[in-house]
Amino acid sequence: MQTGNLDLVKYMVSTVLVANRGEIACRILRACSEAGLNSVAIYANNDKESMFVELATKSVELVGETIGETYLDQQQILDIAAKHGADAIHPGFGFLSERADFARAVLEAGITWIGPSPLAIEMMGDKMTARKTMKAAGVPVIPGEEIDFEDETKMIEAIVQASTRVGYPLLLKASSGGGGKGMRKVENPDNLVESIKGARREAIAAFGDGRVYIERMLTGSKHVEIQVLADTHGRVIHLGERECSVQRRHQKVFEESPCPVMTTDLREKMGKAAVMAAKAVNYEGAGTVEFLLDSTGEFFFLEMNTRIQVEHPVTEMVTGIDLVREQLRIAAGKPMSCGQLMMRGHAIEVRLYAEDASNNFLPAIGPLAVFRPPTGPGIRLDTGVREGDMVTPNYDPMLAKLIVWAPSRAEALQRMRRALDDFVVLGTTTNLRFLRELCDHEDVVSGATDTTMIERIWPNGWSPQFSSEILNAALMVAGVSESAGLHNVQATQSSADDGPPSPFQSLTRRYP
């Protein structure tokens, strides 16, 4: 057992249960270790070989097969926390992180919840309530309308009526939504009803709540979010912005700080709005207020994420603040350790997904037969996988986050290009090359990024560009490797019983 950091122990947090898996579980477990805290990892049977399981003081297997029976089983997690003496629970992101009922159950069990109050989660988690709360707090929201019907027929009727006031193109959004699920872009009235049905269906499947509302689609705008931090001593601050405009299927792939078009003035205004938003719900801990920023410098509240966020490392790189460490401090009742905001240099993060970027970003599976991340100054890799792991369809296809820091944006982009070229992943299709080509696009180079740019740049989908010389060299490598019998990996990775069949049987097929 570790002896513990006296400062933190004094405030009643000694053992943190991490109710998550993969990359973010690794991030939090390492932060616990660095803070001198004990940790408990929980894992489903199909994760027993995963990296995060090795990083905890203690690891406990969850009983059950599905995600619902394991990582989302609140009672089982609370029982494990009690049995193994966890006095705090960190939910990470996804899974139970924005479930107010879980936060409440944790608190009722006498355990510290590393996150904001259940009420704050509820008010921000329901997107329609959040819109209303922000309007009341004087934070600008996107033009749109809340729709108060759950019944499909009435909902369709109300949205069709609202659509004439909101105008096209518009966005349908699930009130319980997130991560692009239950969201539909509608270009013209012809597709409206079909889209409402699709959004509602996806929202019911993903969240068990089919309520959908309507917002004007602000094309050509930037997604700019403000990191906030609030402690229990009344201090609420912002840590500057991240720009996350580059998205595919409403999921971010390229994030940076600072935002290339940010000015000191605008940062102050947006920061102030974000702090107001946090104060409106008596926020505690780390959170993110997302805005759309249009070309005139006007910004609109999009949503608040009441948890640590995937792209938090870019803020850490430019501010020097360890956000997860601050979460632990704040949860332990200590004042945050941050001084005045100082942003230094430029950081960029890209998300490495197991997916086929040339095929509508369809998730991919397979073995990570080779996994060699880049190294060198200003390079950080946050991942939950290592060479030899299998990528399965069981969980999210994000494999890693590659983050670079450099004194200027241009240098950070150069560093990212070099890092992506050096990153070797074989055995599973990834979006590495897509990210690499993105770094060369003139709009990325100039910082003229917006939320619809991927569809604009590649309206018919992306496919890799390469010279015939490189292809010939690759064919020669295959020929020499075959002749010399190099690296012959068995196709049947005789691992988990739920291991998927080889994806390579379908490699030459196309699913446009």
Place this chain on the structure above:
Amino acid sequence: MQHEFKFAGDTVEVTVARDSQTWHLGDLECQIMADGRLKLTVNGVTKFAHSTKVGDVWWVHIDGHVFCIEKTEAGSNDDDSQGGMIAPMPGKIIDVLVEQGQSVTAGDLLLVMEAMKMEHRIVANVDGVIGVLKLKAGDQVQQGDVLVEISE
């Protein structure tokens, strides 16, 4: 040594010759390094390539590019019933928009399936006529299952 590969649907014959520690293909030269990487010179610049074989496929990383090059037996002509649309991963069929015998053109939406809680649209990869179609909404499919056949 001569090998037959398939890349991006095309069959390619690759003949490499070995001269002591150096392999040749045309004017390309290549050496195998002690750690298993391959060193070769492309347009006068030295590159280091990684390769690994999974199943019948060679995965090659060179200069930031990844190529999947399938080893095929010379002479065999296992034309992959070009119109077969295969389930890319396990999931559930949400909607079937075509019927057996229906004519479709490449790009037409055939099926909507859900995998990883996201909806995926399966569209026709060729022009043709829908063959036997047994799937209906609600069916579970496994990765590799033939979803729909299109005969040209």
